[in-house]
Amino acid sequence: MANIDTTTDAGGRGAGQNALGGDNYLTHGRGLKSWLFTLDHKRIGLMYLVVILSSFLLGGIFAMLIRTKLLSPGNSALMDANTYNQMFTLHGAVMIFLFIIPGIPAALGNFVLPLLLGAKDVAFPRINLLSFYLWVTGALIALGSIVTGAVDTGWTFYTPYSTTTNTNVIAMVAGVFVLGFSSIFTGLNFVVSIHKLRPQGMTWFRMPLFLWGIYGTAILQIMATPVLGITLLLLIAERALGIGIFDPALGGDPILFQHFFWFYSHPAVYIMILPAMGIISELVSVFSRKHIFGYTFIAYSSIAIAVLSFLVWGHHMFVSGQSLLAGMIFSFLTFMVAIPSAVKVFNWLATMYKGSIWLATPMLYVLSFLFLFGIGGLTGLFLGALAVNVHLHDTYFVVAHFHYVMFGGTVIAFLGGLHYWWPKMFGRMYNELWGRVGALLVFVGFNTTFFTQFVMGSQGAPRRSYHYVSQFQPYHVLSTIGAYTLAIGLVIVAVNLAHSLFRGRPAPANPWGGATLEWQTSSPPPHDNFPTTPVAGDPYDVEAWTYDGRIGGFVKKAPAGQPAAS
Amino acid sequence: MTGAHPEHLAHHFDTAEQQFESGKLGMWIFLATEILLFGGLFCAYAVYRSIHPEIFVYAHRFLDKALGAINTAVLICSSFTMAWAVRCAQLGRQRALVRLLVATIALAACFLGIKYIEYQHKWKEGLLWGKYFRAKLEQPAGPPTARPTPAPTPAFNPDERSLIPPAAEGPGGLAKRGPEPLLASSPGPPKDVQVFFAVYFTMTGLHGIHVIAGMIVLALMLVRATKGEFGPTYFTPVDLAGLYWHLVDLIWIFLFPLLYLIR
Numbered sequence: 001m002a003n004i005d006t007t008t009d010a011g012g013r014g015a016g017q018n019a020l021g022g023d024n025y026l027t028h029g030r031g032l033k034s035w036l037f038t039l040d041h042k043r044i045g046l047m048y049l050v051v052i053l054s055s056f057l058l059g060g061i062f063a064m065l066i067r068t069k070l071l072s073p074g075n076s077a078l079m080d081a082n083t084y085n086q087m088f089t090l091h092g093a094v095m096i097f098l099f100i101i102p103g104i105p106a107a108l109g110n111f112v113l114p115l116l117l118g119a120k121d122v123a124f125p126r127i128n129l130l131s132f133y134l135w136v137t138g139a140l141i142a143l144g145s146i147v148t149g150a151v152d153t154g155w156t157f158y159t160p161y162s163t164t165t166n167t168n169v170i171a172m173v174a175g176v177f178v179l180g181f182s183s184i185f186t187g188l189n190f191v192v193s194i195h196k197l198r199p200q201g202m203t204w205f206r207m208p209l210f211l212w213g214i215y216g217t218a219i220l221q222i223m224a225t226p227v228l229g230i231t232l233l234l235l236i237a238e239r240a241l242g243i244g245i246f247d248p249a250l251g252g253d254p255i256l257f258q259h260f261f262w263f264y265s266h267p268a269v270y271i272m273i274l275p276a277m278g279i280i281s282e283l284v285s286v287f288s289r290k291h292i293f294g295y296t297f298i299a300y301s302s303i304a305i306a307v308l309s310f311l312v313w314g315h316h317m318f319v320s321g322q323s324l325l326a327g328m329i330f331s332f333l334t335f336m337v338a339i340p341s342a343v344k345v346f347n348w349l350a351t352m353y354k355g356s357i358w359l360a361t362p363m364l365y366v367l368s369f370l371f372l373f374g375i376g377g378l379t380g381l382f383l384g385a386l387a388v389n390v391h392l393h394d395t396y397f398v399v400a401h402f403h404y405v406m407f408g409g410t411v412i413a414f415l416g417g418l419h420y421w422w423p424k425m426f427g428r429m430y431n432e433l434w435g436r437v438g439a440l441l442v443f444v445g446f447n448t449t450f451f452t453q454f455v456m457g458s459q460g461a462p463r464r465s466y467h468y469v470s471q472f473q474p475y476h477v478l479s480t481i482g483a484y485t486l487a488i489g490l491v492i493v494a495v496n497l498a499h500s501l502f503r504g505r506p507a508p509a510n511p512w513g514g515a516t517l518e519w520q521t522s523s524p525p526p527h528d529n530f531p532t533t534p535v536a537g538d539p540y541d542v543e544a545w546t547y548d549g550r551i552g553g554f555v556k557k558a559p560a561g562q563p564a565a566s
Numbered sequence: 567m568t569g570a571h572p573e574h575l576a577h578h579f580d581t582a583e584q585q586f587e588s589g590k591l592g593m594w595i596f597l598a599t600e601i602l603l604f605g606g607l608f609c610a611y612a613v614y615r616s617i618h619p620e621i622f623v624y625a626h627r628f629l630d631k632a633l634g635a636i637n638t639a640v641l642i643c644s645s646f647t648m649a650w651a652v653r654c655a656q657l658g659r660q661r662a663l664v665r666l667l668v669a670t671i672a673l674a675a676c677f678l679g680i681k682y683i684e685y686q687h688k689w690k691e692g693l694l695w696g697k698y699f700r701a702k703l704e705q706p707a708g709p710p711t712a713r714p715t716p717a718p719t720p721a722f723n724p725d726e727r728s729l730i731p732p733a734a735e736g737p738g739g740l741a742k743r744g745p746e747p748l749l750a751s752s753p754g755p756p757k758d759v760q761v762f763f764a765v766y767f768t769m770t771g772l773h774g775i776h777v778i779a780g781m782i783v784l785a786l787m788l789v790r791a792t793k794g795e796f797g798p799t800y801f802t803p804v805d806l807a808g809l810y811w812h813l814v815d816l817i818w819i820f821l822f823p824l825l826y827l828i829r
Contacts, residue, residue: 241696245764557675
């Protein structure tokens, strides 16, 4: 059993519960250099969290500018049409490459993975720090393009426009190339950690499902990102050296770029969603106070998604001139890849059935996720149907679809995970009421913003368009109102979390009653993660933990016949 | 590998064995990413060769098979010296390890030297990629006469041309650029010969960058080996560098026939 010292301290809390006043990873070593040169995965995870949330803010600012412009259908004093192209390119590139792809694995995964394994660190701590600095370098190079000629190609960089536009494509693309290596090394680190650092008794099928999600993600990061790497190198070579591989005048083929690009970028979207699904698996069990349902199915579905995701890239190219046979095959495979995701959703719902639902803030995000990801996933199927795709391609329907899965899926799960692990990371509880208000406002604002876009898109409103016909203006206005609501909700979330750092109640070791190993050390954890190496048990045995009002958290139930641990 | 020298055992590993196996797994995964990186270029090769086989059959004759074969032998030898070096590290034979690392680096430098000669010839003849292609293609140009190791030029056999179907029409909008057939009656060189050289230079160029990177890594191993850091209890970096080097060799072994030995 875990060695939590349950004698009380002067504050009435069990000693070993909260380590804010004492030695923990935040206080172990002081000064800027101890952070910049740290090898501690928890500190690296925190640094990632800071830069990733900053990227989310930057991408969000671009989004708000776009939505504000779109209040009116004609020319706007806010920005001209060229600037608008730059805005949506930057919004996409920043959100995708700086925020959402590193997102959960780097910011939360880095912190939590070794703790879930009962380990002291990831397999390669120095490569972990290198990954972080590669992120910073890539971000600086990419963002440097903003001042030297912000790219206006869309985040997809399609040729021939990307090879001929006079904006600084090379800087943006070089930055993304470096970011790709950050992603590859993170994936490499996680795969080796999961293979080699599992403790005694933690077989593959006794691992927390978040690790299965991270593992599937890491496989994709390792296998898919290099293809993006070579694609971007070829794009740079095309612009800088006139290689001619995508230029028909030189014997090349611009559609080849699309194939190469989407061969990475489709698996990339599963890099975005798999860790999010892993988080949901953890949260849904803990906040239903019930063992996860269908562990094996959920675990295998992560691998199935990872494998199938490589086979569907052509569904981004149904109208690019590929053959009907190719279109049919890709459409069929796209329908197949939805199945493992659906398997997960059903298992989560089954977990909730007859559970004791606890509507804490993380659970509100779980419920949001189930609804929003459900819509996002189903609309993906509409887009995957060949005949329907001809009408919906490049309309707002696509925009709404991917925002439902990326934001309604990944970001919502990220926020849920952030609220779940926040007490562990910082030793503080946030205000629960404001947490719920934020979650609710985010949900309402998000749906207002993007459901409107499904309707607009199905009526033919094209995406990436500065001007639009006036019949769509009511939709755009409603969508922008939703965007502002969403922004306010996110501000509330941010302020609530930030405020907790200064005024939050000190957190116990296990505020939520989770059965995974990270809850068996103090909040925040010590530098070496565990006072003594924990013994791995069933990661979903939540019913073995009981709430103790004196410490405001959960403790292990005593074996039968003895009084509960005090 | 139990009971390892405590200095090399990182605090987050329980045993040296776990650390060594983790390192190996990590390096194999990295090699997989390299294969996928080159995979994109092999895919481009496959695409262009399948839709324009005549370009590849025609243009590959500008490559010097003999130099390519020598380079292949050079890299295979360097893999041999590398593998032997790893064995010496395992056996604690430091002097041999140092000499073999030097030999591997020297062979790599030889490879790069021959590649430089080849590139220089292409540059002089204008046999470059995409928009820089400037060669005159009335006859397929033979390799230059002044070279350190002259090799016989393959004789131009007009009959070989007859095996190729006539060049298909290029994609719509194709600008008339590059060399044109001199006589209407003779088949002449195919259109877009520069595509071959785009593929050739990107593939061998990326490979060359990896050779240089490998030389740097091996030089670092050499420095550490001369300081006596490697022995039977700890030779992991040499082992992992060896794995990387073997992959660099393996990629060339695929590049050589695909680019030089087209039939």
